[in-house]
Amino acid sequence: METVDALLQATIRAGTPLLYAALGELVTEKSGVLNLGVEGFMLMGAVSGFIVTNITGSAFMGICVAAFVGFTMGTLYAFLTVEFALNQVVTGLAFVLGGTGLSGFLGKGYIGKTISQVPVWTVPVLGKIPVIRAFFTQDWLVYFSYLLFLLVWLVVKKTRIGMELSAVGENPRSADSAGISVYRYRFLASALGGALMALGGAHISLAYAPMWVENMTAGRGWIALVIVIFAFWDPLRALFGAYLFGGVSALQYRVQTLNIGVSPYILGMLPYLVTIGVMIFFSSERARRLLGAPSSLGKPYLREGEK
Amino acid sequence: MRKAGLLAVVLLAVALGFGLKVGFVYVGPVGDAGWSYAHDQGRQYLEKVLPGVETAYFESVPEGVEATVKLRQLAASGFELIYATSYGYMDSVLEVAKEFPNTIFMHCSGFKRAENVGTYFGRIYQADFLVGIVAGAMTKSNLIGYVAPHPIPEVVRGINAFTLGARLVNPNAKVKVVWVNAWFDPATEKEAALSLIEAGCDVIAHGQDSPAANQAAQEKGVWSIGYNTDMSKFAPESHLTAAIWNWGPLYVEITKSVMDGTWKSEDLWPGFEKGVVDIAPIHPAVPKSVVKLVETYKYLFQKGEYKVFKGPLYDNEGNLRVKEGEVMTDHEIWDMYWFVQGVEGSLPSSGE
Amino acid sequence: MKHLGFIFLAALVAAVILSFYAYRVESGNIVESGGEELKETLSELEIALSESLYDIKQLIESSTQSVIFDNENDIRRWMQTILDKTGASDIYCILPDGEKVYVYELPFALPSIDERMEDWYQNVITKESGGLLVFGWKDVRGEYAVEIAFAVGDLVFRISEYPLERFSSLLKREGFRLTLAAMTDKVGRKGLALASNVYKTGTLLEFSQAISLRLEDVSFLDGEPVLVGELDPLWMEEKRTQIRTFWTNVGLGAILVILALWLLFFFRKYKLVLQSPLALSTRQQILASIIAVIVSLGALSALVFILGRSPINALREMFSWAFLTRTGIIETLTRSVPVTLIAAGLCVAFEAGMWNIGGEGQFIIGAIATTGFSVFLFREWPAPFVLILTFLIASLAGALWALGPAVMKVKLGVSEILSTLMLNYVALKLLDYLVYGPWKSAEVKNFPLTDPVPVTLGKIPILNVHWGVLSIPIVAVFVWFLMRASIFGFEWKATGLGFEAARQAGIPVDKSQVFSLLLSGAVAGLAGAVHMFGAQYVLQHGFSPGYGYTAIIVAFISNLNPLAVLLTGPLITGLFVGNARLELTMNFPVSVSYLVQGIILVSLILVRNVFLYNPRIVKRGVN
Known part of the structure; x- marks a missing residue:
């Protein structure tokens, strides 16, 4: 039982940054905006959270600032892609490059510094029950991710706001004629999504591996993008997806200790190949339509008379 | 003739009040608390001790063509002595050295030399042996975890020496190796360390450039051992000791020999006797007797009276590799690519 | 919808403000809780020091002046200075192998640094050395270091050279309660640090930083040394300045951008209207590329300027290296082949x-x-x-x-x-x-x-x-x-x-x-x-x-034109080669080249879209 608990715990720990990022991307994509820059957002969140925590000694403040930085970047992204109708693929790539560069620049003096990491807190009763305790012996940011997941799930699935958000992503023209402000929804979704992605980065630098290293997200932003596709834009499935990928990376080293005789480099390809497999399996155009992918994803909305 | 010319240049520079320009090329960022950090400490030491010397560096230089152009840039910018601090720079160094015969290149951990290319490295395995003793003495479960970067001889040698040290004081100790296939990837390293702890290891050692494995050990309340530099500030409670690099004195020695014209192309592979390698302060929880033992072996290394790799040595499949009474030559140690008895782990097969 | 936006923005701003408040309370607490006890200790110390024999000022100055010794002779010379200045009768000094180099040999072997606990010092100082203990050793980095220790009452003070971070971990490990030490801090500034580990172990490092005083801040009244006991702290002030700078540099800019954008386009009655797309003329395309490169160079210059260097020199260095020197051209061309x-x-x-x-x-x-x-x-x-x-x-x-x-x-x-x-x-x-x-x-x-x-x-x-x-x-x-x-x-x-x-x-x-x-x-x-x-x-x-x-x-x-690639390939590569050159000549971080790439991309498509759509800002509701 011990090992199962430990593996599950590792799975959640490794899956949390992915969960944050995937939720952020999901919210953004729901509104019809494709944000490929997740990696850049995560890195900026990681570095700003770390710097502030290092200076002030308060991880809480680091988290707030990381979210704020993500929010700012999301706003900028929305401004460029929603207002100016910039190509979302290229803008996303530019945000990856810019985020990588700027985080490296800002974090230069903070490599090798230490912080007091976000503490692990065991929930009194739940933390004692076998299996379930894996979910409740985690750091504060993990608990916060549960909360945010619930919030996103509720808002997207159960409220009028969520419905309108989907409408904007589905068919902006009819949403617009129904009196829903397409621009405002997209603006807000991008900005909040950005904040979520940055929190994912902050989890890595403040709790998972409490230090700052250039490029420390190591491609997790791209995996988050895949998780959203894998989840068919559904928060609950995104949760599973994030933990599934977390589980794969946690399992990788546990399998290695068993000496199964496969080159670790080949094993290292696994997450990427699985990702491609998942994409083939799920994201055919038909499946997308069937399962409610935002139809206008990646297409800038221009009002009649403007185009 | 070429040598004389070089000497004249150096003398002229000194006479004019300019020092030697020394360039460094690092493979990682200087703040990584690991390999490149240790080299940069050496560079700073060099600047402090030899005030006339002017230094500059390139960090995070990938191996291959990128390194070639960076080395060429240093040589063309008037740097007279260039330290290339990664084995992967090997061919780049030779290529550029051919173009700039008046510049002296020192290549770390390589073996190809030319008239103006020397090689240097340190016997870090001696320090690995010492920290292995500490690890072997501290393990209760007789299982020591080792988070290993890439399967190359340098790492294999370190793991072997570490294992021999551990089994010196604890013949039942086993060293479990997990490859992370990266020199520097904190989140991955931490995950690997945690998997080892779950597998029952109660001392975690590593050969990485980041202290993530130490942090993981601290979190889980097991002992850990650092590498490259003293990593105790990242995990003060768990950090037993560390095998550390101390390049400063060697850099001063090499640079001085270049300045006074006595430099010649050779292979330098010093260990404790020159102070190039050392171990970090040992955690107070380690019994005094163990500390004394470590100090004794350190003293023997300093005097050059102890060899780590001497027979009988068996590999981890039970084959006798070195016979009783035999000592492995430097040559054999250099390209060691098999695990000694007591290591649990496998090496990717090589192309032989 | 509007309200939702307001709520989120307000919540986020409130969170940031709240966290500031939380931070203030938190750091206040450190001083509050540790402060009283420490103040008492310091006043004890003041009394004790006034009774002590040595001119602490001299001692401190001489110990901080020379840090690294090349050889043992320097240590001897330095010892003599201390001896002269303090007039102490007994100074003990030993070197690594227990070899005697000066005045008296210690009657015992010197334990390793980790074994030298406070008790040991107390014992040696009071029983063996008559008040002052000085010894030299070779530290792990192979540097000769010197340590002075003296006791005041039942507190041991050691003056030795350590980097601050290393010091606090050593201190913790060695089990000292309160120690005075001459320090070199992160920026290489020499100073005194008073560190304690009797309070919260977790805050040790911060605590020692909090009360680290610069040498010139130690005042000497009437020839008698008085340690400035005011805790407040230079450190606190320094931290505040750091935070202020951080916010003025990054935060303020971000807040301004965000507020401006939100007010303009989200809450207010304005919006951006894009016209029907026009076709881009070749001239416009070329212009867009040029503007993008100029914008990115501008951003680069701004970064250079922030780091306190001359942007003009930087640009000149970049371009002359990448396109005018032989080695630079080789580098540019070699790298531009694959690109x-x-x-x-x-x-x-x-x-x-x-x-x-x-x-x-x-x-x-x-x-x-x-x-x-x-x-x-x-x-x-x-x-x-x-x-x-x-x-x-x-x-x-x-x-x-x-x-x-x-x-x-x-x-x-x-x-x-x-x-x-x-x-x-x-x-x-x-x-x-x-x-x-x-x-x-x-x-x-x-x-x-x-x-x-x-x-x-x-x-x-x-x-x-x-x-x-x-x-x-x-x-x-x-x-x-x-x-x-x-x-x-x-x-x-x-x-x-x-x-x-x-x-x-x-x-x-x-x-x-x-x-x-x-x-x-x-x-x-x-x-x-x-x-x-x-x-x-x-x-x-x-x-x-x-x-x-x-x-x-x-x-x-x-603009997806393969012939244009012929020109832009080497040009852009040259830009990055020149950028990397700044690392050598100006110690400029190499990661900036990614940032520059990102800025080029964004500004390029932004300019193109501006040409393409000819946007204008109008009041909402006027379609």
């Missing part, structure tokens, strides 16, 4: 609307194929034969690597952006697998390198760049020809402009998309072969620093 080739190929894919992000992976696969075939199969064959055959095979390998994504895109609608990107990572792992495993050369002592390719392209005389440079114009013209003067080109263009429209017009869109991706993969694979034969020779871990990604920018800047 420009891949970019030429990408033009095709992008033109057909296939977002090939996998240039990097296809390039690596090309290089792998090159090594595989030339080293293991064609080793004995005549050189021209090997070259031509390998070029073909590498192109084929690159195309094959792109085949999967292409088919998946057309048949299943799988996003080629993600699949090509994932395959980049797979290619990197494959490379590692090969060089660390089966392809490792037997001749390099188990280092992860393959054997070198059997033939090389050789260097162009005088210029010293390999002949592979010539492949750039050949490939670029070939691609240009395909794009502008063949039926394929027409199909690509039509597909890229409008998928559905092209399909209705009877253009085989699927085929043309697959072909475009294959072609760009083939060119990237060829680039891998040229790079291997021309400059790289052996496969090794991480040999490509992202040529495939830089190529994307080059393709965009060139």
Whole structure:
């Protein structure tokens, strides 16, 4: 039982940054905006959270600032892609490059510094029950991710706001004629999504591996993008997806200790190949339509008379 | 003739009040608390001790063509002595050295030399042996975890020496190796360390450039051992000791020999006797007797009276590799690519 | 909707403000809780010091003046100074091996640094040395260091040289309660630190920082030393300044941007209206590229300026190095070969609307194929034969690597952006697998390198760049020809402009998309072969620093025109070469070049869209 608990715990720990990022991307994509820059957002969140925590000694403040930085970047992204109708693929790539560069620049003096990491807190009763305790012996940011997941799930699935958000992503023209402000929804979704992605980065630098290293997200932003596709834009499935990928990376080293005789480099390809497999399996155009992918994803909305 | 010319240049520079320009090329960022950090400490030491010397560096230089152009840039910018601090720079160094015969290149951990290319490295395995003793003495479960970067001889040698040290004081100790296939990837390293702890290891050692494995050990309340530099500030409670690099004195020695014209192309592979390698302060929880033992072996290394790799040595499949009474030559140690008895782990097969 | 936006923004701002408040309370607490006790201790110390024998001022000054000793003689000299200044009768000094160098030999062996607990000092100082203990040793970094210890009451003070961070961990380990030490802090400033570990262990480091005083802040009244006991702290002030600077530099800018954008477009009655798209003239396209480069250079200059250097010097250094010096030109051209080739190929894919992000992976696969075939199969064959055959095979390998994504895109609608990107990572792992495993050369002592390719392209005389440079114009013209003067080109263009429209017009869109991706993969694979034969020779871990990604920018800047790539490829590469040059001459962080790449991209498409849509700001409701 011990090992199962430990593996599950590792799975959640490794899956949390992915969960944050995937939720952020999901919210953004729901509104019809494709944000490929997740990696850049995560890195900026990681570095700003770390710097502030290092200076002030308060991880809480680091988290707030990381979210704020993500929010700012999301706003900028929305401004460029929603207002100016910039190509979302290229803008996303530019945000990856810019985020990588700027985080490296800002974090230069903070490599090798230490912080007091976000503490692990065991929930009194739940933390004692076998299996379930894996979910409740985690750091504060993990608990916060549960909360945010619930919030996103509720808002997207159960409220009028969520419905309108989907409408904007589905068919902006009819949403617009129904009196829903397409621009405002997209603006807000991008900005909040950005904040979520940055929190994912902050989890890595403040709790998972409490230090700052250039490029420390190591491609997790791209995996988050895949998780959203894998989840068919559904928060609950995104949760599973994030933990599934977390589980794969946690399992990788546990399998290695068993000496199964496969080159670790080949094993290292696994997450990427699985990702491609998942994409083939799920994201055919038909499946997308069937399962409610935002139809206008990646297409800038221009009002009649403007185009 | 070429040598004389070089000497004249150096003398002229000194006479004019300019020092030697020394360039460094690092493979990682200087703040990584690991390999490149240790080299940069050496560079700073060099600047402090030899005030006339002017230094500059390139960090995070990938191996291959990128390194070639960076080395060429240093040589063309008037740097007279260039330290290339990664084995992967090997061919780049030779290529550029051919173009700039008046510049002296020192290549770390390589073996190809030319008239103006020397090689240097340190016997870090001696320090690995010492920290292995500490690890072997501290393990209760007789299982020591080792988070290993890439399967190359340098790492294999370190793991072997570490294992021999551990089994010196604890013949039942086993060293479990997990490859992370990266020199520097904190989140991955931490995950690997945690998997080892779950597998029952109660001392975690590593050969990485980041202290993530130490942090993981601290979190889980097991002992850990650092590498490259003293990593105790990242995990003060768990950090037993560390095998550390101390390049400063060697850099001063090499640079001085270049300045006074006595430099010649050779292979330098010093260990404790020159102070190039050392171990970090040992955690107070380690019994005094163990500390004394470590100090004794350190003293023997300093005097050059102890060899780590001497027979009988068996590999981890039970084959006798070195016979009783035999000592492995430097040559054999250099390209060691098999695990000694007591290591649990496998090496990717090589192309032989 | 409006309210929701307000609520989120307000909540976030409130959280930031709250966290400031939380921070203030928290740091206040440190001082509050530790303060009273420490103040008491300090006043005790003051009394005790006034009774003590030594001129502490002298002691401190002399101990902080000389830090590192080259040899033992210097230590002797320094000891003599201390002796003269303090008038102490007994000074003990020993060196590493217990060897006597000065005045008196200690009657016992010196324990290792970790065993020297407070009790030990107390004991030696009171019983053996008569109040003052001085000794030298060699520390782990091989530096000779000197330590002075004296006792005041039952507190031991040690004065020794340590970096601050190291000091606090040592202190904790050694079990000292309160120690005074001469320190060198992170910025190399000399000073005194008073550190304690009787309070909270976790805050030890911060605590010692909190009360570290600079030497000049220790005042001496009437010749009697008085430690300034006010805790407040320089440290607190320093931290506050740090935070203030942080916010003025980064935070304030971000807040301003965000508020402006939100107020303008989200809450207020204004909006941006885009006009019907106009076609871009060639002049506008060129202008957009130029503006993008200028904007990015402006951003770079701003960063240089922030770091306190002269932007003009930096720009001059960059350009003169990359384009005017011989070594710089070699560097620019050598690096621009793979970048420009891949970019030429990408033009095709992008033109057909296939977002090939996998240039990097296809390039690596090309290089792998090159090594595989030339080293293991064609080793004995005549050189021209090997070259031509390998070029073909590498192109084929690159195309094959792109085949999967292409088919998946057309048949299943799988996003080629993600699949090509994932395959980049797979290619990197494959490379590692090969060089660390089966392809490792037997001749390099188990280092992860393959054997070198059997033939090389050789260097162009005088210029010293390999002949592979010539492949750039050949490939670029070939691609240009395909794009502008063949039926394929027409199909690509039509597909890229409008998928559905092209399909209705009877253009085989699927085929043309697959072909475009294959072609760009083939060119990237060829680039891998040229790079291997021309400059790289052996496969090794991480040999490509992202040529495939830089190529994307080059393709965009060139507006997907392969002939323009010929010019922009070396230009953009030169920009990055020059940028990297700043690392050497100005110690400028290398990561900035990524930032510059990002800024170029954004400003480029922004300017293009501005030309294209001619946007204007109008009041909402006026359509």
